[in-house]
Amino acid sequence: MKLEQxxxxxxxxxxxxxxxQDLCTKFKRIYKFDKVGHSGTLDPxxxxxxxxxxxxxxxxxDYIDNKDKTYVVKCLFGYKSETLxxxxxxxxxxxxxxxxxxxxxxxxxxxxxxxSIQTPPKYSAIKVKGKxxxxxxxxxxxxxxxxxxxxxxxxxxxxxxxxxxxLKVKVSEGTYIxxxxxxxxxxxxTSAIVSELKRVxxxxxxxxxxxxxxxxxxxxxxxxxxxxxxxEIINLPILEINKSELNNIKNGDLxxxxxxxNEKIYIIKYKKEIVATYxxxxxxxxxxxxxxxxxxx
Numbered sequence: 001m002k003l004e005q006x007x008x009x010x011x012x013x014x015x016x017x018x019x020x021q022d023l024c025t026k027f028k029r030i031y032k033f034d035k036v037g038h039s040g041t042l043d044p045x046x047x048x049x050x051x052x053x054x055x056x057x058x059x060x061x062d063y064i065d066n067k068d069k070t071y072v073v074k075c076l077f078g079y080k081s082e083t084l085x086x087x088x089x090x091x092x093x094x095x096x097x098x099x100x101x102x103x104x105x106x107x108x109x110x111x112x113x114x115x116s117i118q119t120p121p122k123y124s125a126i127k128v129k130g131k132x133x134x135x136x137x138x139x140x141x142x143x144x145x146x147x148x149x150x151x152x153x154x155x156x157x158x159x160x161x162x163x164x165x166x167l168k169v170k171v172s173e174g175t176y177i178x179x180x181x182x183x184x185x186x187x188x189x190t191s192a193i194v195s196e197l198k199r200v201x202x203x204x205x206x207x208x209x210x211x212x213x214x215x216x217x218x219x220x221x222x223x224x225x226x227x228x229x230x231x232e233i234i235n236l237p238i239l240e241i242n243k244s245e246l247n248n249i250k251n252g253d254l255x256x257x258x259x260x261x262n263e264k265i266y267i268i269k270y271k272k273e274i275v276a277t278y279x280x281x282x283x284x285x286x287x288x289x290x291x292x293x294x295x296x297x
Contacts, residue, residue: 006033006054006055006224007053007054007055007056007057007273007274007292008053008054008057008227008228009051009052009053009054009057009227009228009229009230009232009233010027010051010052010053010054010211010213010225010227010228011049011050011051011052011205011207011209011211011212011213011228012027012049012050012052012212012213012216013047013048013049013050013207013212013213013214013215013216014042014046014047014048014049014199015216015217016044016045016046016047017044017045018044019044020038020040020041020042020050023038023050023052023216024036024037024052026216027052027054027216027219028054030216030219030220031054031224033054033055034055035054035055035058036052036053036054036058037052037053037058037061038050038051038052038053039051039052039061039067039202040067040069040173040202042199043085043178043197044087045085045086045087045197046197046198046199047197047198047199048071048197048198048200048207049199049200049202049206049207049212051064051202051205051228051233056292057230057292059290059292060230060233060234060274060277060290060292063234063236063265063267063277064203064233064234065203065233065234065235065236066202066203066204067172067202067203068153068170068171068172068173068201068202069170069171069172069173069175069199069201069202070168070169070170070171070199070200070201070202070206071168071169071171071177071197071198071199071200072158072166072167072168072196072197072198072200073166073167073168073169073177073181073194073196073197073198074164074165074166074194074195074196074197075164075165075166075167075181075184075185075192075193075194075195076090076163076164076192076193076194076195077094077096077098077163077164077165077185077188077190077191077192078092078093078094078095078096078163078190078191078192079091079093079191079193080093080191080193081193082122082123082137083121083123083178084121084123084178084179084181084182084193084194085178085194085195085197086193086194086195087123088123090193093190093191094190094191095163096162096163096188096190097162097163098160098161098162098163098164098165099160099161099162101188102160104188105157105160105165105188106157108184108187109155109157109167109184110155111187112152112155112180112183113152113153113154113155114151114152115149115150115151116149116150116151116152117148117149118147118148118149118150118175118176118179118180118183119145119147119179120133120145120146120147120148120176120179121133121176121178121179121182122134122136122137122145123137124176128143128144128145128146129143133145148174150171150172150174151171151175152169152170152171152172152175152180153170153171153172154168154170155167155168155169156168156169164195168200170201177197178193178194181193181194203233204232205232205233209228210226211225211226211227211228213225230267230274234267236264236265236266236267236277237260237261237262237264237266237267238266238267238268238269239255239259239260239266239267239268239269239278240269240270241268241269241270241275242270243270245270246270246275246293249268249270249275249276249288249291249293250291250293252288252291253288254281254285254286254287255278255285255286256284256285256286257280257283257284257285257286259286260278260286263280265277265278265279265289266278266279266286274292275291275292275293276288276289276290276291276292276293277289277290
């Protein structure tokens with residue numbers, strides 16, 4: 001029995017034009033990981049922070065404590081495109097000077113704070129009937145786009161000049177910034193598209209983090225970069241076990257409730273490694289939720 005090697009979390013900048021999967025594939029290839037996954041997709045022409053997990057730690061994304069995302073977005077008001085950004089042909093339909101409508105603009109931004117129902121862009125990676133929305137859109141096929149509840153936590157104006165607005169927005173997981181920008185424009189009686197989008201934070205993890213990897217291309221043939229501590233990402237109580245108990249964890253055995261101090265999901269650690277997560281099962285035991293131990297044959 002052996003613990004999975006090189007299971008960790010990493011904060012990496014996604015370059016413009018890369019898909020989220022491109023980033024995972026590149027990172028996996030450089031260091032020959034068995035598996036690399038991410039905590040949330042970024043549009044191809046967006047840049048910024050992505051949280052990657054390697055090998056067995058890809059199973060731990062469900063336990064991330066804070067999944068809110070923060071973005072800096074540059075918007076062009078009075079412009080329209082099929083994709084709600086500059087990735088497709090766009091046209092100017094209105095002349096607008098936002099600084100002359102500053103009070104109205106601020107009022108509209110404030111009206112978007114809080115929970116609401118959002119319609120994602122038709123050019124997005126959401127699956128409907130097993131098929132990505134953008135594939136329907138490219139073929140001109142009509143399909144009902146599933147709406148979703150989102151929560152806009154914060155919107156700050158960083159700069160406005162004529163039709164250009166630069167905003168900093170903090171939103172719940174699954175919020176589409178392109179849709180948010182378009183919704184704001186519609187209230188103003190116009191349309192808008194996203195010209196630049198950068199994710200600057202995932203929960204409390206920011207691009208200023210000391211282990212943030214700015215340029216993945218510079219990682220080639222270098223040593224494995226510094227990882228992010230799991231405790232920075234997952235806020236769950238921890239139960240430390242000894243070597244004799246490790247085999248029980250591998251077998252998926254129940255653990256007596258007396259070892260736990262509350263009814264929460266627990267991280268089970270052996271030395272410094274996360275080997276499993278356990279959750280309450282009945283009045284006497286906790287049961288395994290996910291086991292991260294593998295066996296060498």
